[in-house]
Amino acid sequence: MSQASEFEPLFVEEIPRNFEPGKLYISIEYTTVAHLCACGCGNEVVTPLHPARWTLTYDGERVSLWPSVGSWNLPCRSHYVIKRNKVQWARPWSDETSCVNPPRG
Numbered sequence: 781m782s783q784a785s786e787f788e789p790l791f792v793e794e795i796p797r798n799f800e801p802g803k804l805y806i807s808i809e810y811t812t813v814a815h816l817c818a819c820g821c822g823n824e825v826v827t828p829l830h831p832a833r834w835t836l837t838y839d840g841e842r843v844s845l846w847p848s849v850g851s852w853n854l855p856c857r858s859h860y861v862i863k864r865n866k867v868q869w870a871r872p873w874s875d876e877t878s879c880v881n882p883p884r885g
């Protein structure tokens with residue numbers, strides 16, 4: 781398993797049962813985007829598309845997902861942004877949210 785630096789967008793009707801690393805599955809039908817965590821841990825990350833949740837931008841070739849994907853419920857605690865297919869690593873989730881959430885423990 782290796783860290784993904786880029787995702788290839790795949791427009792699908794239904795999100796497949798098994799994900800391939802480096803693929804970003806986009807289901808307009810189910811307004812959902814799903815991918816394997818970019819850190820390579822193999823966990824599935826599902827981001828529902830909704831004005832109050834995640835927004836997908838497609839320029840005809842590349843996709844951007846906003847806001848950042850924060851896998852705070854996964855052991856890896858990965859936090860990154862997918863911008864024009866590229867993975868941009870962000871600060872650890874705990875730092876990012878420390879201003880709105882009190883630190884744990």
Ligand SMILES: [Zn+2]
Pocket residue numbers: 817818819820821822823851854856857858
């Ligand atoms: Zn991960």
